[in-house]
Amino acid sequence: MAEDRRTRRTRRALNDALVGLVLERGYAAITVEDIAERADVARATFYSHYRDKDDLFTRVAAELLDELRERLKPLVAENAVGFTGKPVLEMFRHAQDRRDLYRIILRGEGDGKPLRMFTEDFVRATGLEFRKRAELNGVEPRLAPDLLARVWVGEQTAVLQWWVEHDTPPMPAEEVSRMLLDLAVHGRYWASGFPAPA
Amino acid sequence: MAEDRRTRRTRRALNDALVGLVLERGYAAITVEDIAERADVARATFYSHYRDKDDLFTRVAAELLDELRERLKPLVAENAVGFTGKPVLEMFRHAQDRRDLYRIILRGEGDGKPLRMFTEDFVRATGLEFRKRAELNGVEPRLAPDLLARVWVGEQTAVLQWWVEHDTPPMPAEEVSRMLLDLAVHGRYWASGFPAPA
């Protein structure tokens, strides 16, 4: 028995209503009533699907994360040797496709809970990757992989946020991900045009 | 006429109560009643000082920012030529002194509003600094200063958050700020132990 068409429809409508409203008015300013109204659904129906506003937002964010993981999976497996920009680029593309949702999550709406989910997940995966890579290539990291992962994730989310907040993209996904990679590889002196010190 | 001692006392009590409660239960879970109770103040008194919960949090965060700016001021003026780690170190020290407040802000409590204030302010100052420095030294940035500022702020806040979330600091302020600086200067290949590619 496949999922009932009605539940699919109302869930979808509620998800969309949430994202739209949060984008317009901010998470704190909207009520369950508002969401139900925009979705054209009775308020009681909302509660038969989600415990509360938070529950809805959390699930929407979790689904986005699943979607992202799914898109990244084939790319991370492939390049276990060196750093390539492929996963980074794919994330920017994903953000382009689902810009509204990325926006509100990266803004820290919902008391930052969805953003924390996103970040923590990201840090975990990155840290793992860094450690694996160091071991595989027999190199000794000069900095703790955990710290390195935080920094890398921090950079990426900062730029991602900046990028999605523009109504019209300030540069294509390819360009911004290339810049980010160059910066990570060469460091800030390189990027700012200064000659590197001793 | 100096400020009435009573207002100083109750404001202080309300500020502390807010920070403590948010740390324990999260911003969304606490009510004005809770804050007033912990501060041992009538609820009506709360409203004679602040418009609502948000207003209180916003002002507390703004005061922290002022405090930080005050501590940073002498350090940024002095080193207009090269990059030194002094302002970074000072920020970590400030975070150490006011750890609880830093924690809740960096967690994105209060729908991320205080965090956005923090970040935006930081980005603005950093961007300005970058531009000034490039001009002063007659170098041509390879990346837009704005983007560079975002990245730098993203790195710093990510590490800062990681650092304050430990009950006992994982490393002293001096060490973490030095690491961060090394990383920014030399880039990720250097940090991870890989030989830099062409």
Added chain:
DNA sequence: TAAATTTTCAGACAGAATGTTCACTAACTC
């Protein structure tokens, strides 16, 4: 110290949003 000013207090109030329940109707699956 006394008078004048300001702040705090406790309680009451209407309004808004929450989360639950229920009997009924509509839509869907098989």
Added chain:
DNA sequence: GAGTTAGTGAACATTCTGTCTGAAAATTTA
């Protein structure tokens, strides 16, 4: 077409909000 499941709308108690009292307490000022 029969049987099952989901959505409806209305009602309900509860909680929190923000505002407003008049009286009591603490403070500043003279």
